[in-house]
Amino acid sequence: MKKLFFSLLLCLCLPVWAADAPKLDIGKGGQCVEDTQWMRKNHMHLLKHARDDALRLGIRDEKRSLKVCIECHASTRDNSVIARADSFCVGCHKYEAVKLDCFECHSGTRKSAWLAQRNAK
Amino acid sequence: MSDMDMNRRNFLKTSVGAAAVAIAPGMLLYSVAQGKSEGASSKVRWGMLIDTNQCKPGCNDCVTACNNENGLSGETKPTDSQWIRKIDIKDISTGREISLPMMCQHCEHPPCVDVCPTNASMKRADGIVLVDKHRCIGCRYCMMACPYKARSFVHEPLTGQNPDVPRGKGTVESCTLCVHRIDVGGKSACSEACPNKAIMFGDLNDANSEISRKVHSVASVQVRADLRLNPGVRYQGL
Numbered sequence: 001m002k003k004l005f006f007s008l009l010l011c012l013c014l015p016v017w018a019a020d021a022p023k024l025d026i027g028k029g030g031q032c033v034e035d036t037q038w039m040r041k042n043h044m045h046l047l048k049h050a051r052d053d054a055l056r057l058g059i060r061d062e063k064r065s066l067k068v069c070i071e072c073h074a075s076t077r078d079n080s081v082i083a084r085a086d087s088f089c090v091g092c093h094k095y096e097a098v099k100l101d102c103f104e105c106h107s108g109t110r111k112s113a114w115l116a117q118r119n120a121k
Numbered sequence: 122m123s124d125m126d127m128n129r130r131n132f133l134k135t136s137v138g139a140a141a142v143a144i145a146p147g148m149l150l151y152s153v154a155q156g157k158s159e160g161a162s163s164k165v166r167w168g169m170l171i172d173t174n175q176c177k178p179g180c181n182d183c184v185t186a187c188n189n190e191n192g193l194s195g196e197t198k199p200t201d202s203q204w205i206r207k208i209d210i211k212d213i214s215t216g217r218e219i220s221l222p223m224m225c226q227h228c229e230h231p232p233c234v235d236v237c238p239t240n241a242s243m244k245r246a247d248g249i250v251l252v253d254k255h256r257c258i259g260c261r262y263c264m265m266a267c268p269y270k271a272r273s274f275v276h277e278p279l280t281g282q283n284p285d286v287p288r289g290k291g292t293v294e295s296c297t298l299c300v301h302r303i304d305v306g307g308k309s310a311c312s313e314a315c316p317n318k319a320i321m322f323g324d325l326n327d328a329n330s331e332i333s334r335k336v337h338s339v340a341s342v343q344v345r346a347d348l349r350l351n352p353g354v355r356y357q358g359l
Contacts (some may be wrong), residue, residue, distance in 0.1 A: 022249055045356030055253050058161030067284050088259055105254055106283045114284050 002070060022091040025075045025084070034070075040092075043069075049100070066102065067111055074110040082108035140310030146338035160246040167298055168248065168325040169312060170332050170341060171221060175319035178209055178220035186314030187224075190299060192283045202273035202288075204296045205311055219358070222311065222320065225250060225271040225296035226344065233272065242293075244250035248325075249298045257292040264293060268345050269297045296303050323355065 003092050033046070050064035062068050073088040081088040082103050089108070093100045107114060117120060132291040187205045188195040197203060211217070231250045234241045241256035242263045252263075252272075264272045265273050272295040275288060279318040285301040299309040312322035323332030335341075 007147065015329060041286075050252075051255060053160070055255070056245070058247065058304060059159070070284070081204070104281075105282065105287040105292070107284040109281075109284065111284040118283075 022095045023086060024088055024091040025077070026088055027073045027075050027081075040098050066106055068106065071112070074108075074113075079110040079113035080108050085090055100113055124342045141349045149316045155281060161244040161249070161304075165247040165324050166326040166353060167303060168227065168323070168332065168355065169260060169298075169309065170321045170323075170335055170355050170357060171321045172321070172357045173219045173221045175317040176222065176315075177221050177317060178218065180220075180314055180316070181207055183207075183222050183311035183320060187296070190283070190302075190310035191286045192279075192281070193299075194287065200274075200276060201278040204271075204273070204294070208341040221356060221359070223269065223271070223344075224311075224354070225298075226350070226354045227296075227298060228270050228353070229351035232266040232268065233351065236262040236266040238262065245300075247303075249300050249303070250295075251297055251300065252288060252293050252295065254287065254292040254294070259291040259293065261293060267295075268348055268350075295298075 053059040308322040312320040323330040341357045
């Protein structure tokens with residue numbers, strides 16, 4: 001009886017296991033601030049701190065600048081962290097159902113690519 | 122003998138400590154001077170001097186450069202953002218006509234900062250008046266308070282912003298004196314674009330800068346000086 005109960009429980013859990021963590025297009029990727037797990041948990045605090053320092057005090061710490069994050073993490077296909085469902089920012093935020101407000105104002109495009117596009121016009 | 126040893130040890134300890142203290146401030150000073158992250162300094166006052174005699178009526182190059190740099194549409198409907206405008210004025214009694222660019226005057230005592238309920242409208246240490254769009258709730262009090270009508274409200278969703286110039290719907294914006302260029306050692310886009318060099322950009326606090334030598338030697342005025350806001354933008358030949 002016990003065995004049956006556990007196997008039933010296992011069957012119920014299976015669909016949850018099947019929903020894998022999102023596969024992200026990490027662009028160039030690499031690690032420059034902290035390790036991946038730490039960044040997954042804490043990147044928003046870094047960005048929030050950096051944004052106030054940069055705008056209000058003029059302290060522009062390149063390592064913690066959103067622009068520099070995007071420069072490496074934007075997709076190598078479309079130069080963006082928000083363009084597709086598996087883009088670097090969108091992938092996780094969709095999976096976790098957390099609203100992504102940054103890009104209402106900030107550009108999600110790699111700056112070098114944006115400049116090239118503007119100069120081509 | 123053991124007494125002597127103790128003394129020697131203590132002497133060494135204290136002297137090493139003293140040496141560390143002596144080195145530490147030097148190293149600190151060095152790292153601050155070398156680092157890029159010291160931020161905006163209150164020793165600097167960024168400003169502009171506009172020579173209206175050199176400003177040609179009909180020329181719109183500063184406006185175009187601003188629109189290009191900051192990603193504005195360049196349209197002039199009531200709902201479009203305009204960070205800089207060309208204004209033509211005429212003295213009725215003499216018939217003298219002049220043309221001049223008008224933008225945020227980067228006041229020392231900005232009324233837009235006084236009225237902001239969320240502290241989004243702010244003045245940086247180096248005198249640049251900015252909107253912190255992270256805090257702006259779009260109430261537009263600052264637009265009412267500004268005697269220069271320098272601010273605009275973003276009515277529509279935007280895409281394709283300049284990565285250096287974030288802009289978004291529901292917030293107020295105005296001339297930033299191209300703060301993103303200043304922070305990497307550049308100057309404002311309008312002053313670079315003017316074909317007649319009518320706009321001079323620089324540090325008003327630095328006695329050796331070109332702009333402070335010029336305001337020291339030629340007559341220049343602040344627009345609406347009666348309000349005693351002490352704008353950082355001055356006009357010559359007005």
